[in-house]
Amino acid sequence: MKVIAIGGGTGLSTILRGLKNKGLELTAIVAVTDEGGSSGKIRQELNVPPPGDVRNNIIALARDESLMSRLFSYRFSTNGSLSQHSVGNIILAALTMMTGSFAKAVRHACDILAIEGKVLPVCEQLIRLVAFYSDGSVVVGETEISKKVDARIVSVRLDKKVQALEEVIREISQADAVLLGPGSLYTSVITNLLVEGVAESICDNKKAKKIYIANIMTQPGETIGFSLEDHVSEIEKYLKTELDYVVANNTLPPKDVLLSYAKQCAEPVLPRGHVDKRYLFYDLLEITYEPSDPRPKARHNPVITAKILTNLLGERSFSEK
Known part of the structure; x- marks a missing residue:
């Protein structure tokens, strides 16, 4: 089964980690509009696409015990100019400048x-995301979009017209599932x-x-107050077609985790009312803690989510052909 996974950083890499040993032909298509952290600095200094999200997903599909994958993940923690840069980001930037192509750098x-x-x-x-808000304001760039919490996003576009890589189009056209x-x-x-x-x-x-794996929590600056149906509606608006399935979490995080998210005006992504049979609910929740951030994170359990997706692909999607 040829499966295309489309997304960005942590969420997409979590799904790939769960699916990579399931006998699927996996292709990850990764966003390039990131402007924060190490990626943002590299983008600004070297005028190359931000490598961070791509790096995360390359590592997710690598062998867990690989020394090279650990090297790509290593992040400098000095007080100098390398502080918070990851080795993988630097390698991807160097390969881009050596080959003259970000796509070639990623392949290498x-x-x-x-x-x-x-x-x-x-x-x-090099592209940037532009967001239009309910209060009439327009914000350019992911970093600034994430900071605005006093109005709802009405629509988004890119700052310029760009064509997807030919290989991206080819992979999607041959896919059994997206x-x-x-x-x-x-x-x-x-x-x-x-x-x-x-x-x-x-x-x-x-x-x-076409399967949407819904977020567990809303996100400040993007989806404050969004229901599960709101998320689906926005995906379908830009996809210009209906989704076949929506895989969603049905388990609330512990109270201390909810309180931590509430301080950022974030809450669980829940259905607003009765939903149709495309919506499939499971206990997908995993609470994680990251060294760089003491706050607990509500994430998708990669093993459970992968099992559900492979069952869905095998039992539903392909039995209908």
């Missing part, structure tokens, strides 16, 4: 780590659908089942 990095599957940037151009999310609704998932050729290719591939 995938070869170095001998990953199970493919990782493709959605395009090679997975969207989890991840930041606009800045990780929908940003890919704004690149010319992506949504069109998904719509044109009639055999491919």
Whole structure:
């Protein structure tokens, strides 16, 4: 089964970690509009696409015990100019400048780590996300979008027209299933659908089942107050077709985790009312703690989520052909 997974950073890499040993032909299509942290600095200084999300997903498909995958993950913690840069980001930037192509750099990095599957940037151009809000304001760039919490996003677009990589279009056209999310609704998932050729290719591939893996929590700056149906509606708005399935979490995080998220005005993604049979609910929740951030995180359990997705692909999607 040829499966395409579309998204950005943490959410997409979580899904890939769970699926990589399931006998699927996996291709990750990754957003390139990130402007924060190490990626943002590299983008600004070297004028190359941000490597961070791509790096995360290459590592997710690498062998867990690989020394090279650990090297790509290593982040400097000095007081100098390398502080908070990851080795993988620097290697991808160097390969881009050596080859003159971000796509070639990603292919070389995938070869170095001998990953199970493919990782493709959605395009090679430097692009930015532009958000239009209910209060009439317009905000440019992911970093600034994440800071605005006093109005709701009405629509998004890219700052320029760009075409998806030919390989991205080819992979989508041959897919048996397309997975969207989890991840930041606009800045990780929908940003890919704004690149010319992506949504069109998904719509044109009639055999491919289109599955949205919904976020567990809403996100400040993007989806405050969004219900599960709101998330789905926005995905379908930019996809320009209906989803076949929506895989959603049905378990509330512990009270201390909910309180931690509430301080950021974030809450569980829940249905507003009765939903149709496309919506499939499971206990997907895993609470994680990261060294760089003491706050607990409500994430998708990669093993459980992968099991549900493979069952869905095997029992539903392909039995309907």
